[in-house]
Amino acid sequence: MTLIADGLKVDPNDSPDRADGPKRRAGRNDTTKAAKGNSRIRRDIEGLRAVATFLVLPYHAGLMLFPGGFVGVDVFFVISGFVITGQLMKEVDRTGRVGLLGFYARRAKRLLPAASVVLGATAVMTWLWVPKIRWETTGGDIVASALYFVNWRLADRSVDYLAEDITPSAVQHYWSLSVEEQFYFVWPILLLGAVVLAARLGVRRKPALLVGLALVALPSFAWAVHQSFFASERAYFITTTRMWEFTIGAFVAILATRLDRIPKGLAIVLAWAGLGMILLAGRIYTSEITWPGYYAVLPTVGAGLMIAAGVAAGPKGPVAILGNRFMLFIGYLTYSLYLWHWPLLIVAREHFGGISVLTGLVIVTASVIPAWLTFHLVENPLRNSKFVGNTKVSLSLGVNCTLIAVVAGLMLVALFGKAAGPTIDPANVKGSMALSASSPKDDPAGEPVDSVQGGITPNPLEAPKDVPDLYAEGCQVDSDVAEVATCEYGAADAKTTIAIVGDSKAAQWVPAFQVLAKTHDWRIVTYTKSACQFSTATSVLDGEPYDTCREWGGDVLDRLTGDEKPDVVVTAGQRDSALTGDGDDMSEDTMQAGLEDAWTQLRDAGIEVVVLADTPQTGSDVYACVSEHQDDLTQCTYDRDHGVEASGVGVQKAAADELGAVDISPGAASDSGAGDTGLYFLDLVDAICPTDECAPVIGNVLVYRQGSHITKTYIETLAPRVEEALAKAGVR
Template sequence: MHDGRGFRPEIQGLRGLAVTLVVVFHVWPNVLPGGYVGVDVFFVISGYLITGVLAQMAMRDGRISLIGFYSRRIRRLLPAATLVLLATLCGTLLFVSKARWEETATQIVASAFYVQNWRLASIAVSYLDADSLPSPVQHYWSLSIEEQFYIVWPILMIAVIWLSRRQNVPLRRSLVGALSLVFAGSLIASVVLTEIDPAQAYFVSQTRIWELALGGLLVLTEHRFRLGTFARQSLVIAGVAGIVASATLFSAATPFPGASALLPTFATVLVILAGDVEFGRFRALDSRALRFIGDRSYSVYLWHWPLITFFVAQGISRTLASGIGLIALTIALSDLSYRHVEQRYRKVPTDVWWKPLAYGTLAVLTCGLTSGVLLYALNTESINTALIGTPSYPGPAALLSGTSVPDDVDTLPPLARLKQDVPIVYVSKCHQREGSSKPTRCSLGDPAGARTIVIVGDSHATQWIPALNKIAKDRKLKLVSFTKSACPFSRVAIIENGKRYSSCEEWREEVLVEIIKLKPYMIFTSQSNYGTVPQESMVEGLQNIWSKLTEAGSQIVAIRNTPYMKFDPGDCLSATPTKCFTRRSEAEPSDILALAARTQKNVVVVDMIDALCGPQLCPAVVGNIIVWRDHHHLTASYSLALAPYLALKVGL
């Protein structure tokens, strides 16, 4: 295959260009806002080369040796990938906040088993993780997609070989037909899912496989093209221009992958189709610098992202100087791993077929076991809520009554458990995500309680569930929760990712019916700020829905929105704990609920900000209890500590 051209220096140069785009995008996002398309260039190249290898094997031998193919893939990919994963785990323990260890270890396991893209897809649609910083191994998502392709495509080709023999159809035609179906189906899925759910579409395999299939179709059909020098020169100019234009003109706002990915991928096809082109003395992509980077592109891709995250975790901004230093360190490490790891294991004799498979399995298990031990150790740290309110952990009493706070006491929750200190409804799966409109509820408090209270709203309402659950248990009340991410309990239209959040509107109306059926005597609600909604519209929407509930005999308790911090508490408390605060004047949100309640009967607005902030500052820790799990959600521990003060405010 490959038209008998053997080694393709221009493809190495194309790899160098692609990884350069990715690295520059990650180091200086504003310079190349669409530099992420370098990954799509890699997908096309991989599809082209791998399909070429497999098709050549099939046409030459009439069969595909899975053992031989997988043995070569393991020797090519696993040694460097495993090295970087283990180095990243060590770097995480040294440079990254303890609050991020658990998620990073989880993603290292997912990366080792090449399912990182599915892990990221699952949290990309999780509102709970929407504000989380990227992990040091996030970039393994693209490697996971490629590995999944390497697993599935040879097996599919074996099936095509069998069918072509059975149907007496030429093998090349059968392969083109099969890949065309994969290409078309995946491209349609990519366009549709990118429109419906762009966060998930970016990572899942079915929206990306068409890019690898495109490269496969090229290698199977390129023999039909007989191009002259001028045509090939024109193709390479157009191709490189298309790739660079994508990297320059695209941004985070571009719907991607979807139809937008057609530009960089077909531009890549033009470059590969053009082949090794010369412009006088200028050899286009076959330049020494691009080939040097291209040879090391795999290691460059592996190393650059962990180094960036470690720099950022240390509070180092990505200036021109620090960025150049990052790139230089990346190239140095990549050169070492290329020469001493990639090349060393690629040249291992293949006469004993089982060795690469055994070593590959051992490498994956080593990563999984090492990360698993860390996860086990982290999960042994418990959040002892029984300590809340004791002299060591006075919590809000330190602000409200001046209770003394002892020094040299570990914070509650432990920093390693901060991101997991969430209300029980997240664990119980009855907090609604963005996608679903079907109401789900959690029944909390005292199941035998004679009266019912309800909490309803978005995640800023959800954060009050620990406090309300304790109040309900202590007062023998039933507590029912109806909560949904990014969905205020107000009759307004919410625009999310440029589209109307219709599932929120449907959910809200169904929940309204459910609440009226419950006949609660008190309904608690709160919500985040929704800056895209005009204030008048939000006020009218709140009044509209509150009136329906008060007419049914319920009292509304609207809890004022909580402040917004200008830091991530986990990162800040790990690096500079004495500086983890935001000025109250800068953090205090507008009181939209109070505006809506002015003309409403049987609606009470409760302001708890004095229990979160001092007169001047809003700190990350109050009374040895961490207040914030991220920059705008309370920890479940601090919410629980607020229970007696909230009860006092509402007269329970």
């Protein structure tokens, strides 16, 4: 489950708990006085917004007093469902219809100006204080936020293996705004359809609406439960898994006229129980649970109960503690607080390389200042303006605010492109070939230096794009998929077929084989899956058994020993432990046994197996460091021994030795290829990190992209070394 969760407040002055939904009178600027002075305000709901805010903001700052503080967003969704449905129901009762343009105009006037101000400010802050490597992604996120589809962009990124090292975006919190806006767009249309259908069928309106509500809520809830288990990262952001939360508030709004009839004693119990359910969820839940699934029932139903029973409970209900001046003040500022706190936190973290919990709390507290200014200088003046009250003007205002935010994001993307600049033609750089061909270890050409003459390729800002072609061709299987996907390179009728099998650490070597396939009669077939070591053992991903990896690996093994049998299998991987037989512990011995089993089955089928040693773990985003320190590259090195120890090479070597593998690594004692066991071990770490401190740039080529992965360009310069090693194994 992602660690990011945010909330959204709808305009309190449009709340359905008012008798006729009046707007605030112009000139009343003090939020506490406004709340206190209007008896039609549901002060318990304003206070509930504050409760949700106090769950979310400290959680984002890193304070784990409420480790499930992310439930605040779910509370806001329930409130929004109640507020919006109540507005629409009153309009239907009054006019018999829903004025869609008027509704969208009110939403545009209320939400878009402040949101665009913060998006523009975030673009400026990112340009001033965030490393350039983040500009393009953040700019794209700003555009998506302005157009209210960033939640889908984040959902796609959450399952994109190549985006694993992208830090939380400065506008990532706009995902919940996007969900809200999509709800605002769809819900009035669905409600209007239900009203029209009820009139034509001659049935009562409210029962028809409740049936329509169930037709939305039940599939959405079922989908949320399903997705939370099978695609939890994506499930967190997408709208379809959140719609049922809005329907809880909508259900309360439809029954609003009957809720004051709840017996007072029962109402008091229900209202306090609802608040307790919210706080309990915030306290006992953690980021380790899958979300949103059935766990989300606790805070959302709690919010629904509190809203439903609040009126009948009266002063003995939660309003006794939620209706004070301070809680009302925070309740009114919630929207602006929501907008401002997150970009301030992220910009500070990016600029300083991390911040303490105390600093985070100070930033969250200080966000009250821009929130207060935005509330009084942007939100209130526009909301109270008679001129902007015109539907056409409101819609025009919304469109223009959106365009301003889009331009701000596009400018950030353009600035990134300008900063990235041109790269050197890979044909003009040496990369690993700058090192000694026979003994790269300790070659001075591989020692770290502060700067390099002639430039670096790929440009560090473009490093995440310097990846094997198979990613763009859809041949790297995602973690939640078990189906096998392959890519083929070289001549289809080649005499020798080489299969490359494993995780992304295997996939990174494909460019070298593509180079060699051009000069050899080789056909290259890829079988790769994210974070999936090619083993018959069961590994773990995100704390859960990686079942799709086991299924995928079994299918691949059947294919390789069956109709798709190659001449050679080249395999690599990072995972060094797997679940033991009882499934309770992780063990390197279990992974070793799984590797040996898979390799033995291949050998028994008459296939030669080449095990490519895992590349060292860098422990940092080297390319990001290089992008900021091109004149001080020694800041971007890492310790070789630590990197090797943290990689999967140890368990690979142990398994290879147990099966009597021939070591075909450069300089290995057995480099003659004697002992034809059909299993070979190839370790090229000396050509990747020749010295005790691993250099980020060798031969004018950037060695690393995301995490410990090697850039496509540097891998291609390793092709001659791979060719020489395979020749020792008889692959010519």
